[in-house]
Amino acid sequence: MLRDLYGEYLAALSQARHTFGNHTSSRGSEPSSRGRDSHDAFAPCYPMRQQLTITAPAETVRASDAAFRALRTLRDLTVAGSSKESSEYREAHACFLRELEHLHTAMRTDLGIARD
Numbered sequence: 001m002l003r004d005l006y007g008e009y010l011a012a013l014s015q016a017r018h019t020f021g022n023h024t025s026s027r028g029s030e031p032s033s034r035g036r037d038s039h040d041a042f043a044p045c046y047p048m049r050q051q052l053t054i055t056a057p058a059e060t061v062r063a064s065d066a067a068f069r070a071l072r073t074l075r076d077l078t079v080a081g082s083s084k085e086s087s088e089y090r091e092a093h094a095c096f097l098r099e100l101e102h103l104h105t106a107m108r109t110d111l112g113i114a115r116d
Contacts, residue, residue: 001055002055002056003111005048005052005055006052006056006107006110009049009051010104010107012045013045013067013068013071013100015041015044016038016041016042016045016071017071017074018041019038019041020041020074020077020078021084023038023078024078024082024083024084024089034078035079038078038079039075041075042071042072045068049064049065049068057106057110059106060103063099063102063106063107064103066102067096067099067100067103069099070092070096070098070099070100071096073092073095074092074096077089
């Protein structure tokens with residue numbers, strides 16, 4: 001069950017990030033569409049984050065929260081119209097990737113999965 005939740009949560013984070021990336025590279029995307037699509041893509045992360053909060057160990061919850069906040073920053077930059085090439089977006093994206101790697105490590109540790 002926890003393994004499934006972890007997989008679904010990671011998939012939701014990935015899908016949202018992918019949506020943001022598409023909008024930051026689309027010069028012609030309408031602000032209203034960009035905002036709606038970005039918020040819609042991020043919405044599934046909320047309930048899974050809450051499920052994780054009550055089922056995962058504290059270290060995994062901390063890593064989940066950090067990745068969630070970093071992704072929310074990407075969402076907000078996307079909604080504001082940032083481009084992928086902007087230094088602010090690149091820094092936020094790098095931060096998200098670091099936090100995501102921490103989350104992967106915490107999840108693998110919780111599941112007892114060694115990384116080769």
